[in-house]
Structures are given as structure tokens and as C-alpha cells.
Amino acid sequence: MALKQTKFVLGEDRIPRSFYNIVADLPEPPAPVLHPGTGQPVGPDDLSPLFPMALIGQEVSTEREIEIPEPVRQAYALYRPSPLYRAHRLEAALDTPAHIYYKYEGVSPAGSHKPNTALAQAFYNKEQGTKRLATETGAGQWGSALAFAGAYFGLEVKVYMVRASYDQKPYRRNLMEVYGAEVVASPSMTTNYGRKVLADDPDSPGSLGIAISEAVEDTAGREDTKYSLGSVLNHVLLHQTVIGQEAMEQMAMAGEKPDILIACAGGGSNFAGLTFPFIGQKLRGEADYRVIAVEPEAAPSMTRGVYAYDFGDTGQMTPLVKMHTLGHDFIPEPIHAGGLRYHGMSPLVSLLKERGIIEAQAVHQNASFAAGVRFAKLEGILPAPEPTHAIKVAIDEALRAKAEGKPTVILFNLCGHGHFDLSAYERYLAGDLEDYELPQSRIEHAQATLPMR
Numbered sequence: 001m002a003l004k005q006t007k008f009v010l011g012e013d014r015i016p017r018s019f020y021n022i023v024a025d026l027p028e029p030p031a032p033v034l035h036p037g038t039g040q041p042v043g044p045d046d047l048s049p050l051f052p053m054a055l056i057g058q059e060v061s062t063e064r065e066i067e068i069p070e071p072v073r074q075a076y077a078l079y080r081p082s083p084l085y086r087a088h089r090l091e092a093a094l095d096t097p098a099h100i101y102y103k104y105e106g107v108s109p110a111g112s113h114k115p116n117t118a119l120a121q122a123f124y125n126k127e128q129g130t131k132r133l134a135t136e137t138g139a140g141q142w143g144s145a146l147a148f149a150g151a152y153f154g155l156e157v158k159v160y161m162v163r164a165s166y167d168q169k170p171y172r173r174n175l176m177e178v179y180g181a182e183v184v185a186s187p188s189m190t191t192n193y194g195r196k197v198l199a200d201d202p203d204s205p206g207s208l209g210i211a212i213s214e215a216v217e218d219t220a221g222r223e224d225t226k227y228s229l230g231s232v233l234n235h236v237l238l239h240q241t242v243i244g245q246e247a248m249e250q251m252a253m254a255g256e257k258p259d260i261l262i263a264c265a266g267g268g269s270n271f272a273g274l275t276f277p278f279i280g281q282k283l284r285g286e287a288d289y290r291v292i293a294v295e296p297e298a299a300p301s302m303t304r305g306v307y308a309y310d311f312g313d314t315g316q317m318t319p320l321v322k323m324h325t326l327g328h329d330f331i332p333e334p335i336h337a338g339g340l341r342y343h344g345m346s347p348l349v350s351l352l353k354e355r356g357i358i359e360a361q362a363v364h365q366n367a368s369f370a371a372g373v374r375f376a377k378l379e380g381i382l383p384a385p386e387p388t389h390a391i392k393v394a395i396d397e398a399l400r401a402k403a404e405g406k407p408t409v410i411l412f413n414l415c416g417h418g419h420f421d422l423s424a425y426e427r428y429l430a431g432d433l434e435d436y437e438l439p440q441s442r443i444e445h446a447q448a449t450l451p452m453r
């Protein structure tokens, strides 16, 4: 008897040849990025201290397709194309008529989708003569991806790691150090901004917003260094579209088209990576999909935040971008989905949400972990805490399909594995995880601190 097909695998020759730029298909141009001092749109010269020209060009490009350099495709071949799975056992357990598929990005060396952009960024920097990259990391996923990419292309990497994670997640730090990166806890004594935060609060647990300020300051002070960001920016989302392009081909192999696409969203990059190529079809009138971004209740930028210009960092050093934000000084509760603890959302994802092209939902961490544990038992793969948010909503949608007796094809992004997050699972299993409801006063505070009211 033939096996039911579970895994859809493409050959190396099917690694995409170009990145897909959704800006070419948007109904309106994205809002300009503004200079934090002048409030005027930034030009390439404002950004060139931070990023290499190739990435600045991609940040503002309106071309639909941007060719992927061969050395980057070669690096992708270490783990791409990533597999697409059909979750037969989850479907059976839910007794749903829905078909559930997931794209698995945990097969990369760092264990998540983040190397898709880390490798591209390291390549373009190396090509322009950059010697060193400075960055921040929350849970350590981005730091380990960039450390790996730096090792691969021969660049030094300095990582400002949020203090709380630095103390709680030594293994991520160890992995970065194995790849040769230098890691310091943020706030640190090595930048003016870090010293200022520590003077006010010597026990500061840090935040992504603070760590970004430190990495930007580090970069601005050194000729040999550029800054690298793991999410939010247009060029980061662009690089992640290899995920959705492959998934589209793999869904065709499976002989199906998704009705609903789901991914978790912290800064929006894995969400964009899976969904933008499909949303492009929707925007061009070639197909229709429901697209759902899932965020934590503890940092609900899209479902409860304000759509306005704000800083990307706490120290108010980055340019202003128009996005869904909880306020640049927001320090999220210590939920275990570290990658989802950010005050803002990618401007491109925010625009799609604002125009009703995508939906957003927020879920609590106990419900997410419950979905993650259920998924691990049935499908074997231990998800990172972030994509358990997507799994929760995928299960909800599969149960809705059952209630409505409607055959529905669901595709979600399993953007990373949870092998470094077992202490979080331990706490969940012990019943020690708290759910955090964001007080409305926090939203009012965000509104009051927006730079351009």
C-alpha cells in the first residue's frame, strides 16, 4: 500500500533565484521613513553609516523581483529548500475535514528562518568591504543566525543580548560564541546609552529597544562596522520571501491551494516570508486567501497598538517608521516567546493590516504552549515558543472548519524549533506560566509618547 504523502521536498535547483518584493504590488506606496532629527524623509546618505548600499537599495526598491546572488543561494543550499509537511496526525486528532500543512524553517543551522536574511546581509556587507557587524538579540535566535552568517562569510559579529535572556538562555549565547561572535549583556557598560540606562536602573532586564540603541551607537562610532537587523525592515522581509516561494511550489506538488495562511509575528519577518508571495497573487487579483498574523497578548502591537510614526528603539536613535506600535519605551512582560517581545511591527505588515488585506489575532502564552505540546506529541517536532502562536490559531481554524463542515486548506509557518527553549516548556508543564493582559493605560501612554502627535 502506498504511504500517504507527508513531506514535500524540492531539489537544490529549486532554491528561488529571486526575492519577491511586495512593494511592486501594493495598492499605495509605503509611507516614507523619516529622519529622527529633521522629520524629513531619509535618503541613502542618512542610512549609509548603518547599512551597505545594496541593502539600502533593496529597502526602497519597487522592483517586483530582486535576483539572489549565487553565493547566497549556495549558502542557502546548506538547508534549503526547507521541507513542507502535511500534519496528517494533527488532522486526525482534531477529526477535522481541514488539511493542515506547515513549512518547516527549523532545519537551518541556527534552528529558525533567521539565517535566510542573515546570510544575505552578511554577503552584501562582505561585498562592500564591511569587516564587522553589530546587532542586538532578544532570545538569541537572531544573534545566533547572524553569528553563523558572519562565520560563513568571514565577518566579525558583536551581539548586544537583552540582559534577561543573557542570564536565562546561556545556550543561545554559547552557540553564538561557538560561531565566533562576541556577546555582551544589554544594557552594557560599553556604550553611552547602555551606561545611561544602567545609571537609572542598575538591575535593568533590558529590552530589544534598548539593545537596538546600543548596537546602532556601536555602529555609528566605527568605520569598519555596519548594523544588522533581524526583522521589521523591508529588506529583511524581502529576503524571507524564499519561504513562501518554495511553499507555493510545494503546495502545487501536494495538488492543493491554501485557503488560510497563518504565521506568528514579532517584527513580521517570518510572517512576511511565508505570506507575501501569496498576498502578491491576491493583490494582483490572481487568487484569494485569508491571511492571519498571530501575536502575543502581552505585546499586541497590531491588535491593540497605534498605527503611527515611532522610533524603532528606546534610545530614539533610529529613523521614524510608520507602523503599529505600543510605544518605543515599551518593555514587554517576560513571556517566553522572546522573538515576539517587540514594541513595533514591520511597516509593510502594518500597512497590510491597516488596509484590511490581512487579519491579526492575539493569543495568550498558556494557550500557545498547550498547542505546541499537542503538536509535538502528534507531529514529533518541538516548536519554538513563537510559532506555537501560529499553531494555536491553525488548530482553531481547523476546528472551525469541522464545526462548519467545510473542507479548508490551512498552511502555517513553523518558523523554528524549540530545542533551546526547554526551560520554558518545563515551566509550562509545571503550571508556572503566567498570562499577561496588557493594561489599557499602556496604550494611552504609547499614544502620549509618540514622536509626531
Ligand SMILES: *Cc1c(COP(=O)(O)O)cnc(C)c1O
Residues within 6 Å of the ligand: 112, 113, 114, 141, 142, 230, 231, 232, 264, 265, 266, 267, 268, 269, 270, 271, 339, 340, 384, 386, 387, 415, 416, 417
Ligand atoms: C525571531 C523569531 C520570531 C519573530 O520574528 P519575526 O520577524 O516576526 O519572524 C519568530 N519566531 C522565531 C523562531 C524567531 O526566531
